[in-house]
Amino acid sequence: MDGLKRQAAAQALEHVQDGMKLGLGTGSTARHFVDLLGQRVAGGLRVVGVPTSEATRAQAEACNIPLTTLDEVDRLDLTVDGADELDGALNLIKGGGGALLREKIVAAASDRMIVIADDTKWVDVLGRFPLPVEVIPFGLAATQRAMATAFAQSGVSGQMGLRKGKDGHFFVTDGGHWIVDAHLGRITDAPRLAGLLSLIPGVVEHGLFIGLASTAVLAGAQGIRVVERR
């Protein structure tokens, strides 16, 4: 599986041109991309990157990739990031690694987003992967009640769980928030659910990326498949 992730990352690297401003994703697949990009930078490629997490920042710095921020540059040319699930419309579930907020800010500030993944992430309907929702700790129960209403209004239901880290404590995002993972099974109207979740005050951001990805590079046993958003 790791080999497939690296193949997808290598394919995405073909889209990187000298002088580009890049969003650098988070996760085990994006990690391959940053590693390969670092090798190209060492060979003379000139790019600047905006990392989507502190973990990616540390990796990019170790690879000597020049970094910038969204305060210093206007738009990014391209973001390359992984996903937990993607469907035929190139709508995504992201946030398995907990970086969804910065990932979405960076993707939205990019002219193009390429999703890199092994082909097990490709699904007919989003939702088998629990949907990460980043929340403010204050008023958590009220936020979860509002989330349940949003689920019902978009025709889904399921258990919600507050994510814990490896240390057994609540997982805290780079922004200092918590993550509720919602086990919904089949999200038949992802754009509607995305819109409803965005209206809830205690929800900082959710892991549904609607209309943000322009291209998916999927690596599988049969080779690489590139899917463009229609």
Ligand SMILES: O=C(CO)[C@H](O)[C@H](O)COP(=O)(O)O
């Ligand atoms: O959204 C993410 C992190 O917040 C990741 O892109 C997603 O979890 C996929 O990770 P991996 O490449 O390790 O499967």
